[in-house]
Amino acid sequence: AQTVTQSQPEMSVQEAETVTLSCTYDTSESDYYLFWYKQPPSRQMILVIRQEAYKQQNATENRFSVNFQKAAKSFSLKISDSQLGDAAMYFCAYRSGGMDSSYKLIFGSGTRLLVRP
Amino acid sequence: DSGVTQTPKHLITATGQRVTLRCSPRSGDLSVYWYQQSLDQGLQFLIQYYNGEERAKGNILERFSAQQFPDLHSELNLSSLELGDSALYFCASSVDPEVETQYFGPGTRLLVL
Numbered sequence: 001a002q003t004v005t006q007s008q009p010e011m012s013v014q015e016a017e018t019v020t021l022s023c024t025y026d027t028s029e030s031d032y033y034l035f036w037y038k039q040p041p042s043r044q045m046i047l048v049i050r051q052e053a054y055k056q057q058n059a060t061e062n063r064f065s066v067n068f069q070k071a072a073k074s075f076s077l078k079i080s081d082s083q084l085g086d087a088a089m090y091f092c093a094y095r096s097g098g099m100d101s102s103y104k105l106i107f108g109s110g111t112r113l114l115v116r117p
Numbered sequence: 118d119s120g121v122t123q124t125p126k127h128l129i130t131a132t133g134q135r136v137t138l139r140c141s142p143r144s145g146d147l148s149v150y151w152y153q154q155s156l157d158q159g160l161q162f163l164i165q166y167y168n169g170e171e172r173a174k175g176n177i178l179e180r181f182s183a184q185q186f187p188d189l190h191s192e193l194n195l196s197s198l199e200l201g202d203s204a205l206y207f208c209a210s211s212v213d214p215e216v217e218t219q220y221f222g223p224g225t226r227l228l229v230l
Contacts, residue, residue: 045221104162
């Protein structure tokens with residue numbers, strides 16, 4: 001079974017600085033997708049970024065980028081120029097891409113990001 | 118706004134009761150997923166529907182059931198509620214199961230007293 005691990009329960013960053021959130025996963029599959037979701041105090045789950053395992057190029061979305069290391073099964077999220085609105089829980093998630101009957105998301109336990117003004 | 122709607126936003130009920138949570142997927146999305154977020158279990162997949170048919174089951178209790186209607190909205194029924202069922206219940210949708218991105222609704226916060 002696939003698992004997702006986020007080893008940092010909480011991280012803190014100064015406004016305008018850069019922070020990296022870690023995520024590791026375990027799978028025997030070769031075809032899968034990885035995601036970072038943000039959950040602000042409103043509790044809404046917001047997609048931040050996604051990565052297809054077959055793509056070597058790291059995904060980027062504005063100030064958000066990932067460092068995808070397939071061999072190491074690592075998928076970290078880098079937030080540049082941190083803003084107060086980035087403060088939230090961040091969840092790493094895995095989804096099988098194969099011909100599985102379930103395309104459920106498997107989530108890590110989350111990392112709470114605090115942004116200091 | 119993801120385009121996925123869930124009602125009600127909040128629900129307070131007593132142990133032993135039954136409640137129904139409702140989800141309307143984004144326009145054009147055929148697949149609906151239900152997730153439970155609790156303090157002790159984190160975010161867990163419950164069940165998935167695609168175009169009215171159950172597609173996959175996760176850690177869903179027998180006291181819980183769901184269905185997807187012809188207009189594609191979905192309902193999650195929780196019965197014989199226990200204190201431990203208190204959680205945030207999310208619905209997510211995607212165009213079809215093979216489209217990898219799931220968009221989440223705002224959730225229904227259930228409190229069982």
